[in-house]
Amino acid sequence: MMRGMNAGVSAIKAIAINTFKEAVRNKILYNLIFFAVLMMAVSLVLDQATIGQRNKIIKDFGLASINLFGVIIAIVVGISLVYKEIEKRTIHPLLAKPVRRSSFLFGKYLGILLTLVIEILLMSFFFFLLVWLYEGGFDSYLLIAILMIFVELSVIAAVAIFFSSFSTPVLSGMFTFSVYVIGHLTSFLKDFGASSGSAIIKQFTHFLYYVLPNLERFNLKTHAVYHLPIEIGQLLFSILYGLLYIMIVMLFAVLCFERRDFK
Amino acid sequence: MTPAIEIKHLTKKIRSGFLMKEVMALSDLNLSIPPGTAFGFLGPNGAGKTTTIKLLTGLSFPTSGEALIFGRPVSDISVRMKIGFLPERPYFYDYLSGTEYLHFCGELFGMTRAARNKKITKLIELVGLKEKAGEQLRKYSKGMLQRIGLAQALINDPELIILDEPMSGLDPMGRKQVRDIILHLKGQGKTVFFSTHVLSDAEMICDQVGIIVQGSLQSVGDLETLLSPKTCSIEVSIKGVSESALSLFKPMASSTKIADEGYVLRIDDAGILPKLLALLQAEKVQIVSIIPHRETLEDIFMEEIRGRQS
Amino acid sequence: MKKRTVILLLILLSAALWGIQKKLDQYKSVEVESLLYLPSGEYLQPLSLGYQLMLSDMLWIKTITYFGSHFMGDGEYPWLYHILSLIIDLDPRFDFPYYFGGVVLSLEAAQAENANKILARGIEAYPEKWEYPFYIGFNHYYHRGDAARAAPYIERAAKLPGSPEFVKSLVGTLYMKVGADETALKFFREAHQNTSDALIKKKIEIKIEEILSRREQHDTGH
Structure with a gap:
């Protein structure tokens, strides 16, 4: 039994590291260059046009870009790295070994998270450097916003894996992107449903509110830039919310994946 | 003695195409292969060979019936500690080098680094890839991929080796290399189960063959008795x-x-x-x-x- | 993993997730401020990446919920004007926000100035609609009793197609209040000629009578 457990952990670790290697060797992290170029372009433009709140704008842009680039990576990598294994049949020799299908999915997921962590760390380093150049200081509020961006990306990556556990990459991409967009609107939709007067719409928007991830919970960019007070309880519950959501989505992915026949 | 492979009434229906028409890919297959046998699974393309192998390796699930390996159902994950598997036209992570891929496979079995190092050196020697082991798999030829595939199938020193069309698409030289490796395994007393649609491959290796046509097993026996009356x-x-x-x-x-x-x-x-x-x-x-x-x-x-x- | 274990875990986790959602809902405090950070329409237009219409629709829904929650609550609408002007910046052909802004801002939010700014944009977008100038005139007259500023707008409304007859007689009444009796008379007579409603005819006749008698007094006074 112990030996089985160890083999399972070893397998998950091996798959995670292999996934990260794939992302790196297939040059996924090259988009960091675009991030750097974008940030430099923004700061150059700001130097030309001095309109007062330069610090604010560089922070707005930095956080937004880290978020956006992260979302792109989470969706693209999340979908393609699972699908490719199935499409190119690299998963066949793997699953014929003592590797549970759930271990495969968790390994893939951890590999994608590792990729996201590295990506975010590098972007943040560059971002903080730029902020330091402008402000001459370190703004810890931004760190909290970036942490929450990472939670959001983790949720999106889990959703991407869930969809690609049973669907084609194009469809999975569309589904995941829709979840990302609607996920930012759920509380808004719920308010709308509540005031619409129609019971069906109200129930439907409530359903969306509880089923889709409420991604606005992880959006602390405004708080960070304006140094608005952040309640620690709210922050912790939001993180917990993200973790639970990830676990649920991954378990659904396992359910779908467990009985799948491979061509 | 417990058979290495025992298949009972194995049936697989597959839905395919736009209308999801149900096709009988395998119907009521019964087969028992004693340990130490080199078994050739013969049949034309699309006869159900790969379907059977996928059911044996847990890549798909039977509609009905069951398959046992060394007396344990294939759904039992511990069975796979004893299996080595080379898929048809294998494709591996092309961004890894041969050695890296074998290390990856070893880790899936929970092997320690030392054990892996030792085993991988031996395997690379066996499949004759010593010079190319450090190169990325994307630079490998078909024959080399097939041989690294054999190496990964042997990483856990399996009792049963399942090979799906191990010689298809290879030139005569490649066929000989793969054949020699299989014969070597046979010499070590391993059970080898392999599928092919080429008779001469089977002739040179097999103790026993099974012939499958259109999803159902036609005959099982040793090659000579199956074929001799008509030869x-x-x-x-x-x-x-x-x-x-x-x-x-x-x-x-x-x-x-x-x-x-x-x-x-x-x-x-x-x-x-x-x-x-x-x-x-x-x-x-x-x-x-x-x-x-x-x-x-x-x-x-x-x-x-x-x-x-x- | 055993299927039953997975399903059991899923049920437990879902319940926990639901609880946390509920808990987090209690923290809603930045809701109103979130409107504060919407940039002005000038910047939002390019940022909408070609989806101006959809964005304006979404903002419109936001407006309704914003209005609804404050209508039931504090009755204060500090961001209503801002969000409405964003909507019409993004989609100037979207006509309902003009009515909504023109009426609600003035009557419910008591921001007649802002209401008229919205309506003025409405006139720009739809010069042929009589309602917008009519509401501007109405706001001037109702909130400030400023008949002099109201009259030209109501007059403009009266001249536009589709405006009901009472608008014309209202122009007369307003000019009468300002003391421009001649102009008032002209509008009353016109309205009298055009209407077929006996009751309105009667009322107009009374007004005309009033002006004429006032003029006589004025004349004899000399």
Whole structure:
């Protein structure tokens, strides 16, 4: 039994590291260059046009870009790295070994998270450097916003894996992107449903509110830039919310994946 | 003794196409393979060989029936500690080097670094990839991929090795290399289960074969008994023989053809071959070649299909 | 993993997730401020990446919920004007926000100035609609009793197609209040001629009578 457990952990670790290697060797992290170029372009433009709140704008842009680039990576990598294994049949020799299908999915997921962590760390380093150049200081509020961006990306990556556990990459991409967009609107939709007067719409928007991830919970960019007070309880519950959501989505992915026949 | 593979009433229906039409990919397969056997699973393309192998390796699930490996159901994950598997036309992570890929496979078995190092050195030697082991798999030829595939299948020192079309798409040199490795495994007393649609591959390796056509098993047994009753036409080519001498042999042959500088005698009964040869020697006739003509696997497949249709 | 274990875990986790959602809902405090950070329409237009119409629709829904929650609550609408002007910046042909802004901002939010700014944009977008100038005139007159500023707008409304007859007589009434009796008379007579409603005819006749008698007084006073 112990030996089985160890083999399972070893397998998950091996798959995670292999996934990260794939992302790196297939040059996924090259988009960091675009991030750097974008940030430099923004700061150059700001130097030309001095309109007062330069610090604010560089922070707005930095956080937004880290978020956006992260979302792109989470969706693209999340979908393609699972699908490719199935499409190119690299998963066949793997699953014929003592590797549970759930271990495969968790390994893939951890590999994608590792990729996201590295990506975010590098972007943040560059971002903080730029902020330091402008402000001459370190703004810890931004760190909290970036942490929450990472939670959001983790949720999106889990959703991407869930969809690609049973669907084609194009469809999975569309589904995941829709979840990302609607996920930012759920509380808004719920308010709308509540005031619409129609019971069906109200129930439907409530359903969306509880089923889709409420991604606005992880959006602390405004708080960070304006140094608005952040309640620690709210922050912790939001993180917990993200973790639970990830676990649920991954378990659904396992359910779908467990009985799948491979061509 | 517990059979290495035991298949009971294994049936698989597959839904495919836009309308999700149900197709019987495998119907009521029964098979028992004792340990230490080299078993050739023969059949034309699309007969259900790969379907069977996927059911054995847990890549898909049966509609009904069950498969046991060393007495345990294939759904039991611990069974896979004892299996090595090489898929059809294998494709591996092309961004890894050969060595890296084998390390990855070893880690999936929970092997320690030291154990992996030791095993991988041996395996790379065995499959003859010593010079290329450090290169990325994207630079490998088909034959090299097949050999690294064999190496990964052997990383856990399996008791049972399942190979799906291990020689398809290889040139004669590649076929020989793969065949030699399989023979080596057989020599170590491993059970080898492999599928092929080429008869000669099976002939040189197998103790036993099973023939599958259109999803159902036709016959199981050793190759000779399965094929021998239908393999007895023999062509004897001779040279430098006079008309008068020829009339001596002619009655023994079922047909006689004139070939360049001589004749080709065809006999249908292998039993009279020694008599014929003795006669030829006595008459000092030069024998150019003796070629037994056996039915090809394709003939057998065709016959089976015809038999099923009638 | 055993299927039953997975399903059991899923049920437990879902319940926990639901609880946390509920808990987090209690923290809603930045809701109103979130409107504060919407940039002005000038910047939002390019940022909408070609989806101006959809964005304006979404903002419109936001407006309704914003209005609804404050209508039931504090009755204060500090961001209503801002969000409405964003909507019409993004989609100037979207006509309902003009009515909504023109009426609600003035009557419910008591921001007649802002209401008229919205309506003025409405006139720009739809010069042929009589309602917008009519509401501007109405706002001037109702909130400030400023008949002099109201009259030209109501007059403009009266001249536009589709405006009901009472608007014309209202122009007369307003000019009468300002003391421009001649102009008032002109509008009353016009309205009298055009209407077929006996009751309105009667009322107009009374007004005309009033002006004429006032003029006589004025004349005899000399």
